[in-house]
Amino acid sequence: MTTLEEKIEKTVQWLKDQVKNSNTNGLIVGISGGIDSAVVAFLIKKAFPQNSMGVIMPIKSNPKDREDALKVIDACKIDYLDLDLTDIHDMIFNKVIDNLKQKNIYNENNHTISDANLRARIRMSTLYTIANNLNYLVVGTDNAAEVYTGYFTKYGDGGVDILPIANLTKREVYEWAKILGVPQDIINKAPSAGLWEGQTDEKEMGTTYDMIDDLLEGKQIPQRDKQIIQNLHKRSEHKRNLPPSPPKF
Ligand SMILES: Nc1ncnc2c1ncn2[C@@H]1O[C@H](COP(=O)(O)OP(=O)(O)OC[C@H]2O[C@@H]([n+]3cccc(C(=O)O)c3)[C@H](O)[C@@H]2O)[C@@H](O)[C@H]1O
Ligand SMILES: Nc1ncnc2c1ncn2[C@@H]1O[C@H](COP(=O)(O)OP(=O)(O)OP(=O)(O)O)[C@@H](O)[C@H]1O
């Protein structure tokens, strides 16, 4: 059986291969202060000690998230940029909302989700601006549970070049985090997209990562959770595929 250390080593080698095969020079990731990006930051720093970059991008975020991101950076010693994008988000969001209101088509019910997903897409654009300049690949942080449920913003945090931990359940992310040396504070935090005050992944999804992981491992779970997870999976099918186009007429 392959040990966890061997799996990590193989993933680091895979990252090196991705850069080599794409004729790029290194890897970049957004560091949020959460566990998924912490694990990815440790992995890319191992693969490219001199050519890896982490980017902290607060957008009206809880200052604690930035402090946690700095703890990750301090622990894995990755090079980093610290870019507050709040003003940029305000500018785009307010301009759009004002114009929708003027036309009387603004939908208040969707205010929070459009604000939240714009945050993820501004971060994506920022990462690609840096990646273009340094000739780096943008590394995503989605794990198997997030991919299966579609719990990411299409073309936001989902808009990336490679996904090194997409086969890991959330449980496995925790196991890898311990071995890699991710600080305990980060391991202990409740998973959150941090897109609005008090948001946690499990509250929003209405089920738990344990349930999603169990389902992915083929274990029996309560019917209620199974239904929620299968519904999330079905509704997000479009996020895992290329945009559909009509046949040639
Ligand atoms: N059937 C279909 N075929 C093709 N496209 C379809 C479609 N249905 C919707 N769409 C398009 O997709 C859009 C909806 O998808 P999307 O914009 O992603 O928005 P949506 O899935 O509604 O929201 C993103 C979810 O991901 C969560 N999230 C986001 C970012 C980070 C994290 C995290 O864990 O850190 C979590 C967030 O909290 C929220 O629950 C629609 O506006 C429409 O443009
Ligand atoms: N404030 C931020 N600064 C930089 N990157 C961010 C920020 N917020 C989110 N991101 C990026 O979006 C990704 C998706 O967030 P997600 O919450 O799924 O991961 P996480 O925060 O690393 O882990 P967890 O799911 O445990 O909260 C992050 O991994 C990170 O790459």
Ligand SMILES: [Mg+2]
């Ligand atoms: Mg998070």
